[in-house]
Amino acid sequence: MEASLSLCWLVLLLIASSSSSYAARLFDATSPVSPPQLARYSLLNGLALTPPMGWNSWNHFGCNINEDLIKQTADAMVSTGLSSLGYQYINIDDCWGEPARDSQGNLVAKASTFPSGIKTLADYVHAKGLMLGIYSDAGTQTCSKRQPGSLGHEDRDAKTFASWGVDYLKYDNCEDTHSLSPKERYPIMSEALLKSGRPILFSLCEWGVQDPATWASSVGNSWRTTGDIADNWNSMTSRADENDKWASYAGPGGWNDPDMLEVGNGGMTTEEYKAHFSIWALVKAPLLIGCDIRAMDDATYGILSNKEVIAVNQDKLGGQGKRVKSKNDLEVWAGPLSNHKVAVILWNRSSTNATVTASWSDIGLKPGTLVDARDLWTHSTVSSVSGEISAELESHACKMYVLTPHSTTRS
Numbered sequence: 001m002e003a004s005l006s007l008c009w010l011v012l013l014l015i016a017s018s019s020s021s022y023a024a025r026l027f028d029a030t031s032p033v034s035p036p037q038l039a040r041y042s043l044l045n046g047l048a049l050t051p052p053m054g055w056n057s058w059n060h061f062g063c064n065i066n067e068d069l070i071k072q073t074a075d076a077m078v079s080t081g082l083s084s085l086g087y088q089y090i091n092i093d094d095c096w097g098e099p100a101r102d103s104q105g106n107l108v109a110k111a112s113t114f115p116s117g118i119k120t121l122a123d124y125v126h127a128k129g130l131m132l133g134i135y136s137d138a139g140t141q142t143c144s145k146r147q148p149g150s151l152g153h154e155d156r157d158a159k160t161f162a163s164w165g166v167d168y169l170k171y172d173n174c175e176d177t178h179s180l181s182p183k184e185r186y187p188i189m190s191e192a193l194l195k196s197g198r199p200i201l202f203s204l205c206e207w208g209v210q211d212p213a214t215w216a217s218s219v220g221n222s223w224r225t226t227g228d229i230a231d232n233w234n235s236m237t238s239r240a241d242e243n244d245k246w247a248s249y250a251g252p253g254g255w256n257d258p259d260m261l262e263v264g265n266g267g268m269t270t271e272e273y274k275a276h277f278s279i280w281a282l283v284k285a286p287l288l289i290g291c292d293i294r295a296m297d298d299a300t301y302g303i304l305s306n307k308e309v310i311a312v313n314q315d316k317l318g319g320q321g322k323r324v325k326s327k328n329d330l331e332v333w334a335g336p337l338s339n340h341k342v343a344v345i346l347w348n349r350s351s352t353n354a355t356v357t358a359s360w361s362d363i364g365l366k367p368g369t370l371v372d373a374r375d376l377w378t379h380s381t382v383s384s385v386s387g388e389i390s391a392e393l394e395s396h397a398c399k400m401y402v403l404t405p406h407s408t409t410r411s
């Protein structure tokens, strides 16, 4: 067991150390908008070379969780086909633990709701080909105040998570933090995870308070750039806006996180949820589903299972798209993809119907470039488009395209 863990770890380090040639390949691409930067490769755990995809319990269930829910969610992830589209992580958020550590100082799963323990749950999830995520906190208590945080117990807790077979840690930022800043507290857990003997994706959740985009790429694989999302239009759009200014800091191995998806929770219209999912995909956000996937309606499933939108998020170049034009709530967002392609979103954020247009100069294409424009929501292609792309959109609706330049007109 020990030997196979060390072998696994060695393989990961080899992958990580080859990341500079991977990075060099990225820079071969001629991208119309800025490609991700080399600095993003500094956390050498080899994980999250594309944004993590999965599910998290918090947005829909809050503290109302138990092991049956987690198992049923894993079952649904497979039976709905979502796992085969890339959704891998089943992440337990706050409220999984007893309020106190055991006599040796270890965290303990709550007996009334997780009686079989986390290791058994991890085994169950792994047997389905999925990964298990857990949650802790860089303070003395988690945000629910129902279980201890990991401050001062980082090595012990990282080892516990590794021994349980945990694959992902979301690490929150609640009190008491002993007056230490996130920059001081988060690297301790990062180190502890690296030493734990198991590759564990590290997701920082300090809500953007200390501008983590500027320092967390050497600490974790994703970092929240915002406070908590709520299931409404204003909250979703403001998370997108706050996250946008950090676009140049994201890249393979380290991603800006504007918080988890609300698609399917009922507080937005289908068009608003399509825009939410499209923007999260374009900005290379982790795609963590936040609804009850055991009971999704067709519209929700249709959004979350859109392979072409997912492919933009998972494109190997890893360049975060951003807002490139905004006037009277009519916006164009765009980002680079591998093989000279460009992803574009036309987004009507106004309260009436309107036409939104992206001209080639807005998205970094030369004036004479001809493109084939693939509409990722209607799944249809318009050939040889030149100069601009335009759409009439209902209030709050968007169009999302991948533009493939004809090679003869590209340069």
Ligand code: GAL
Pocket: 058, 093, 094, 142, 143, 144, 172, 173, 205, 227, 228
């Ligand atoms: C918040 C965090 C949420 C959720 C919650 C749990 O701080 O941003 O995503 O984890 O704590 O209490």
